[in-house]
Each structure stands twice: as structure tokens, then as C-alpha cells.
């Protein structure tokens with residue numbers, strides 16, 4: 001069976017990805033910040049290896065890549081992300097927080113993609129998927145708020161689009177997905193869809209990716225989204 005590696009697997013969308021891939025018999029490399037307190041992750045049945053990973057900690061990323069040397073990863077899922085302070089405007093923009101969110105939402109997925117490109121290249125499926133957001137879309141933006149989250153996800157899309165064209169990606173198919181507005185800690189209880197619906201659709205869309213899709217931005221149902 002194939003192998004998937006998921007960051008931020010301890011709650012929200014990452015936890016649901018883990019449940020569904022494990023139930024389908026995949027080997028799941030599930031990462032979370034504290035592997036000694038994985039919460040619900042510890043209760044999921046299946047072929048699941050839990051590893052500690054603070055995604056913004058580059059030496060930790062390199063160490064995990066080294067520890068997993070020789071392991072083929074069919075689907076690398078850059079899922080971990082943070083929203084940061086909400087609704088910032090004008091002089092109240094928190095630039096220090098913006099830097100922190102960039103480290104998690106932009107630098108970390110690219111660092112992880114580069115560190116694990118060889119593991120992905122050694123697999124059958126060779127896919128790197130980044131969970132982005134419709135809030136990254138410049139064309140779709142009409143709101144005058146959420147500078148931090150929006151801009152970091154836009155930067156994520158560009159960074160991964162460039163990586164898709166970079167030989168360093170070693171031929172992987174790279175795709176960015178909006179998961180829908182989902183009922184998680186980040187999405188809140190008033191969100192449009194539940195995690196089961198989001199991840200069921202996302203997994204179907206990821207399974208259908210071909211090399212012709214590399215560098216593109218999709219909704220969770222597999223339809224294209226405007227940059």
C-alpha cells in the first residue's frame with residue numbers, strides 16, 4: 001500500500017486525513033508538535049507512525065528527513081498551518097506575528113518539500129500537496145482585512161508554483177488545494193462543511209492528480225481556482 005506523510009496530524013483536517021488514509025490501509029507518517037501528547041491521533045487504528053515535528057524548525061525537518069531516509073513517500077501533505085491575528089488593519093498590523101505566520105505557512109511547506117523531495121521521488125505516486133486557501137486568491141479578494149493569513153497563503157502558492165518548475169522537486173506533481181470552509185478549530189463551528197466531507201473530496205481529487213496538474217491551484221472538489 002502507498003505511504004502518505006501528513007503534517008499537523010493531531011487535530012482538524014490533518015487528523016481526518018490520517019483517519020481516512022489509515023482506514024484505507026495506507027501507511028501514514030503522521031507528524032505533530034508533541035509526539036508524546038498526540039491526543040486523538042493515538043486512538044486511530046492502522047499503520048500509523050507518529051513523529052514529532054514543529055514545522056518551522058528547520059533542523060527538526062532535516063533530522064526527520066534523515067531518520068526516514070530510504071522511505072518512499074507517495075503523497076507528502078503539507079497541511080499544518082496557522083491563521084494568526086485576525087482582522088488587522090492600518091497601524092494595528094502586528095508585523096512580528098506576520099513573520100511568525102510566514103514561517104509556518106510559507107517557509108515550512110517549502111522547506112519540508114525540499115527536504116523530502118527525494119523520498120517522494122522514490123515513490124510510485126510522487127505527489128506533494130499543500131493545503132492553501134481560497135483566501136490566497138488575489139482575484140477573489142474583495143475584503144479589507146486578514147492581511148496576514150491571505151498574504152502568507154498567496155506566497156505559499158507562488159513558492160510551490162516555482163518549486164513545481166524547479167529541478168529540485170525531482171519530477172513530483174505539486175498541487176495546492178483549498179479545503180473548503182471547514183468546521184475545525186480554525187474554521188469555527190459556523191463553517192460550511194465538516195472535515196469528513198472536505199477530506200473525502202480532497203482525497204478523491206489528490207488521487208486523480210496527474211503530472212499535467214503540477215503547479216496548479218484547486219478547490220477541494222478538484223475544480224480549478226483563480227490565482
Ligand SMILES: NC(=O)c1ccc[n+]([C@@H]2O[C@H](COP(=O)([O-])OP(=O)(O)OC[C@H]3O[C@@H](n4cnc5c(N)ncnc54)[C@H](OP(=O)(O)O)[C@@H]3O)[C@@H](O)[C@H]2O)c1
Nearest residue numbers: 008011012013054055079080081133181182184185186187
Ligand atoms: N478550516 C478551514 O476552513 C480552512 C480553510 C482554508 C484552509 N485551511 C488550511 O487547512 C490546514 C489545516 O487547517 P485546520 O482547519 O485543520 O486548522 P486547525 O484545526 O487549527 O489545525 C492546525 C494544525 O496545524 C498544526 N500546526 C500549526 N502550526 C504548527 C507548527 N508550527 N508546527 C507543527 N504543526 C503546526 C496544529 O498543531 P497544534 O495542535 O500543535 O497547534 C494543528 O495540528 C491549514 O493549512 C489551514 O490554513 C483551513
